[in-house]
Amino acid sequence: MPLNPADPDFLSALAARLPKDTLRAPEPRYLEEPRGRATGLAGAIALPRRVQEVSIIVKACNDHGVPLIPFGGGTGLVGGQLSDALPAPLVMSLERMNRVRSVNAQSNVIEVDAGCILADVHAAAEGAGRLFPLSLAAKGSAQIGGNLSTNAGGVNVLRYGNARDLCLGLEAVLPNGDIWQGLSPLRKDNTGYDLRNLLIGAEGTLGVITAASLKLFPQPFAHETALLVVPSPEAALDLLAMAQDMVGEAVSAFELMSRQALDFLAETMPEVRSPFTNHPDWFVLLDFGLSRAQAGNAAMETLFEAALKNGLVSDGFIASSSQQREDFWTLRESIPLANRAIGSISSHDVSLPLDCLPVFIEQGQKLVEGFGGLRLNCFGHLGDGNLHFNAFPQKGRNKSEFSHLSAEIKSAVHDLVAQFGGSFSAEHGVGRLKTGDLLKYADPTKIAAMKAIKAALDPNGIMNPGAVLEV
């Protein structure tokens, strides 16, 4: 069945079955993405309040072959949330479904609507003396439904896992409009195929997540946070192993940054506090979330001294107040903003086998420099093997001078990643910007299986068409 636009006839018939004001004319915010790399179009925006309304909307789209794009916080970086290549789609935002349904501190479970802002999930968990650890720079506007649909990562994956690992159950509307009641607080449940993990990371192409049960954790008893200067990425990996040997899972975050990040921050966001007078080549943000039995032993200081002694660290700062801890984190979380202010020519969200990281960084740096006139900002979640590896114009030059190179740079970087057995998308997903990469790098048997699953669950191809798999 060919796809049809969400035209006035379709919209007025659908509107009649929904509460007043559920359908609205498109506003620009639904048709733009954070880095301005793509624009979308829409016949209308649907703003349901309940899962039953989501079901009615999905069923109508399925019956009439109208493309439906689920929209979370709109913070995705790969164009999964908008398209201008389809007959005018219906864009469905879950922003009105933003209730925390329940928090259970004893069972360590929180149940939330998909439209909950990530920061609000944090606050609700904290209010019950618990931690919801998924955390990323866009937490103030990203919604948990989008986080799950894209299997978001962020800064605490090392200890607590991706969005996938933090989810116990889902409520979702499948492409035929049927509601799957899969919310569950259970830690173990081996009863049939793993529909939950199939929907997580499917980027809205196999259904719409409308609510989730999520794992909570005890709040660490104490935090110790440091910025430590390392001689090389390789030393950083050894430092990580040393830290894990010392405090185990209490290593909550281990983020690599370079001189380039500090230079960009100085250039574009001088208000961001940095403890460095001289910008080091490489440094890490290290966060320990300690248990009661580990706290008060100055574990970070012990690590710092031992690492200084054997040359894994040359200098550093241990946060001496919660304000300073926050400053260290603000520095880390401001890097994507500084990058955006500079304007990247090509950005890459890659992952590598841990033992290949140092060689990849060296070869990747040379590769990017080989294009001439470029600056590389390499930073990210070192403990997960996940680097953001982004190319920018030299100071004083304009990104538009290099735009003809961006496809070639991207392809060269992704080829290098593939040579090391890495991934061209560690945490951002495929969206519409990386569908070509998926076809190029993924195993053909996997692609064939994905297409078979998509055709089985969404035979009319209405759910976010063109995302993940090309139409």
Next chain:
Amino acid sequence: MPLNPADPDFLSALAARLPKDTLRAPEPRYLEEPRGRATGLAGAIALPRRVQEVSIIVKACNDHGVPLIPFGGGTGLVGGQLSDALPAPLVMSLERMNRVRSVNAQSNVIEVDAGCILADVHAAAEGAGRLFPLSLAAKGSAQIGGNLSTNAGGVNVLRYGNARDLCLGLEAVLPNGDIWQGLSPLRKDNTGYDLRNLLIGAEGTLGVITAASLKLFPQPFAHETALLVVPSPEAALDLLAMAQDMVGEAVSAFELMSRQALDFLAETMPEVRSPFTNHPDWFVLLDFGLSRAQAGNAAMETLFEAALKNGLVSDGFIASSSQQREDFWTLRESIPLANRAIGSISSHDVSLPLDCLPVFIEQGQKLVEGFGGLRLNCFGHLGDGNLHFNAFPQKGRNKSEFSHLSAEIKSAVHDLVAQFGGSFSAEHGVGRLKTGDLLKYADPTKIAAMKAIKAALDPNGIMNPGAVLEV
């Protein structure tokens, strides 16, 4: 297409395409299951040595509509590995594919053939100074491919997760015979649908897992292990929260046991050492795997004293040697053997929301006692909400006297579990013994989606037909 038996014509044509001795006449060990609850039949046993041979076998079965049953260690408890209700199937054992392909201590990854015995995976990890934490009573014969296909649980799920959580990538043969090269050491990879988690827990109905990349962990620096007497399951849950508050993720295992387990052991395995002179109503096995920074602080003793003081614990033993630690674990791991020696009338592998556990145990106990002449052995992984809840005849009476009641008991227990929002299969899977439960208790939208996925990936229905979903 109707299924056809693996008859002499089919087998001789297939044998001609495989190395000599790949196909053999069925031996009884492939046609029995551990508790003697089901028997199977087979046209032949296939014993491939390489993934390419697996592919040839699967493709031949698919082309000729011959049912294929993948066979791991044969330790599954729900009949997923054998059937007598099909045209004589080909049973494929992966026991010859039992190589540890590589161990990478720096990246914390091990790559193994699916036929590796779980205990051999442990040994290979340990040889590299690492831990592979999946552990269960059948570890000496269970194979990792079967562990993954059934998403096995065991005693360390609380800290490290299920088989699912420990797997980074798979090599598998899909029902059409195509090989999916999905082995990967990557911690993060958001490139398309989660085929890995779809195959894990599918019990061989969507393909055959032939190899896996698995997560390794640092060995804990030290262990502290205790058997602590608790006044009730509710107190046990409070004790768990107290332990996690004290040492965080270092609580590796938290196993609940009762007087009944000790009585059964005394009755059937008097050689198993127990520290108890009087059998307590309830007690827990608590294991801390401590990091360097936590060790040497007598964390278990501190917990014991604090818990004694506020009445969560009334007595107990902290292991004072590695021999005693092993004895405590032997006691726990002998329970399933003692159960088998007594002979259960109906056994249940259930999970409950944590906060419902105490009430469920109370009501479930009354329910089972209501049938008259029965003994209940309730034990399991309390921290995961997973109980093994098994009914036995009173001493001196024979299980056969009660066999007419077993379906009724099972149904009553599972109904009670469902009332609390629990699961009728926490870690054993569905197999062939629980397909009726799946239809009765699972969400209909989920069942419909499962059937659509099965039909899409295995249109001829050759992969382990009748397991998970009824034919």
